[in-house]
Amino acid sequence: MRVHFIGANSGNVTGSRYLIEVNGKKLLLDCGIYHGKRKETYEKNKNIPFDPKDIDYLILTHAHIDHSGNIPNLVHNGFRGKIFSTFATRDLCYHMLRDSAYIQEREIEYVNKKRAKNDQNPFEPLYTLEDAEQSLLFFMSINYDTPFEIAPGITMTFRDAGHILGSATLTLDIEEDGVKKTLAYTGDLGRKGLPILKDPVQIEKADFLITESTYGDRFHESIYNTEPELEKVVKDVCAKGGKLIIPAFSLERTQEVIYFLHVLWNSNKVPKIPIFVDSPLAGNVTEVFKQHPECFDNDTREEFINNAVNPFGFNDLKYTKSVEESKALNTFKGPCVIISAAGMCEHGRILHHLKNNVEDHKNTILVVGYMAKDTLGRKIVEKQEVIKIFGEPYRLKADVKVMDNFSGHADKADLLDFIDHIKDLKKIYLVHGELEQQEPFKEALNANGKEDVSIPEFGDVVEL
Numbered sequence: 340m341r342v343h344f345i346g347a348n349s350g351n352v353t354g355s356r357y358l359i360e361v362n363g364k365k366l367l368l369d370c371g372i373y374h375g376k377r378k379e380t381y382e383k384n385k386n387i388p389f390d391p392k393d394i395d396y397l398i399l400t401h402a403h404i405d406h407s408g409n410i411p412n413l414v415h416n417g418f419r420g421k422i423f424s425t426f427a428t429r430d431l432c433y434h435m436l437r438d439s440a441y442i443q444e445r446e447i448e449y450v451n452k453k454r455a456k457n458d459q460n461p462f463e464p465l466y467t468l469e470d471a472e473q474s475l476l477f478f479m480s481i482n483y484d485t486p487f488e489i490a491p492g493i494t495m496t497f498r499d500a501g502h503i504l505g506s507a508t509l510t511l512d513i514e515e516d517g518v519k520k521t522l523a524y525t526g527d528l529g530r531k532g533l534p535i536l537k538d539p540v541q542i543e544k545a546d547f548l549i550t551e552s553t554y555g556d557r558f559h560e561s562i563y564n565t566e567p568e569l570e571k572v573v574k575d576v577c578a579k580g581g582k583l584i585i586p587a588f589s590l591e592r593t594q595e596v597i598y599f600l601h602v603l604w605n606s607n608k609v610p611k612i613p614i615f616v617d618s619p620l621a622g623n624v625t626e627v628f629k630q631h632p633e634c635f636d637n638d639t640r641e642e643f644i645n646n647a648v649n650p651f652g653f654n655d656l657k658y659t660k661s662v663e664e665s666k667a668l669n670t671f672k673g674p675c676v677i678i679s680a681a682g683m684c685e686h687g688r689i690l691h692h693l694k695n696n697v698e699d700h701k702n703t704i705l706v707v708g709y710m711a712k713d714t715l716g717r718k719i720v721e722k723q724e725v726i727k728i729f730g731e732p733y734r735l736k737a738d739v740k741v742m743d744n745f746s747g748h749a750d751k752a753d754l755l756d757f758i759d760h761i762k763d764l765k766k767i768y769l770v771h772g773e774l775e776q777q778e779p780f781k782e783a784l785n786a787n788g789k790e791d792v793s794i795p796e797f798g799d800v801v802e803l
């Protein structure tokens with residue numbers, strides 16, 4: 340069995356993608372896009388370092404774009420194999436991939452306008468809506484905890500990763516030339532106690548592990564402090580009479596933020612100011628959540644099914660769909676909460692809300708998710724004095740609050756514990772992390788008695 344590290348390697352967190360050659364078959368684990376500097380990521384996303392026609396199967400761990408977002412490009416370039424995912428992941432991808440195609444088409448339009456002015460050839464979008472819709476034809480859904488033989492000697496099993504709706508870890512039980520071995524891949528590993536979702540399910544046994552390491556050297560704030568901290572942020576913004584702007588990914592983080600606001604509003608702990616979810620995608624994704632109560636934890640199922648309460652849409656919350664409704668928020672007077680995509684502030688309606696609100700000290704920007712290097716979101720977290728939005732400079736005067744309680748990723752303690760409970764582990768590969776997180780994490784694993792730990796670089800190939 341041969342593994343090619345051709346994705347979230349060399350210090351990258353985004354762009355997850357690994358190629359496995361075994362028993363004469365070629366499998367891809369995830370096929371995500373890179374986020375970051377536009378030109379650089381365009382090239383990285385466009386150029387696929389293998390022939391997509393040769394890939395037999397793609398196993399998709401979850402619907403986040405940094406894991407699924409390059410599938411339409413793969414299909415555009417000839418991939419005709421099967422895509423295995425959970426049911427919820429497939430349903431989420433319907434919205435996520437189409438939305439991503441829309442973004443790709445708009446972004447390239449913008450770039451091409453500039454190029455036309457300089458008499459340069461136009462660029463192609465990474466992929467189109469048609470490619471995204473075509474991709475959906477190749478999906479095959481598989482339940483959690485259900486081993487499935489995809490080819491002779493290759494059996495896959497999904498387990499709940501507890502990261503986002505439908506997310507899964509993967510184990511591949513391989514029998515190659517009469518020898519049995521198990522390769523496990525965490526995808527993105529979640530945390531215990533996250534709202535809505537079930538806790539991650541332990542992988543019991545594997546010989547080799549490819550693990551994410553996003554927070555390999557960090558400990559998160561407890562999820563149980565989320566409510567009181569959010570309460571304080573909302574009260575502060577009400578006292579200032581400003582707006583609370585929350586950049587959040589439409590998938591999962593938005594629903595979690597809504598869930599916590601719902602709890603605060605219901606317990607009358609904060610003034611019930613209006614909440615706007617300004618993202619058409621978030622509205623669509625929330626509908627998918629409602630169709631998959633099998634993925635909910637007991638509390639959410641209890642609310643949703645037994646008490647018939649919808650924790651994703653309560654009275655003081657409004658989903659804005661049209662551009663007109665979105666624009667109307669610019670002139671909205673008085674305190675309110677605006678939750679808008681995209682999460683890392685690279686594109687989408689959040690840019691308009693930031694543009695209109697960052698220069699007023701009455702407002703607060705609440706960061707609730709991971710911000711990759713070189714994104715506008717990261718610059719806001721770093722509280723840079725001047726930030727560029729749509730190419731124009733703006734002074735960052737609004738308060739910036741960062742709450743990492745919401746993180747959907749395992750932290751150092753969670754990762755060490757998870758890995759410690761995998762029996763027979765011989766080799767560990769760290770992916771999906773910046774080097775500052777990975778190196779100390781490797782040392783921590785070594786100190787825990789895991790001797791064979793490596794941090795592959797992009798393009799590395801290993802024989803297992």
Ligand SMILES: [Zn+2]
Nearest residue numbers: 401403502527
């Ligand atoms: Zn993810």
Ligand SMILES: [Zn+2]
Nearest residue numbers: 403405406527
């Ligand atoms: Zn990820």
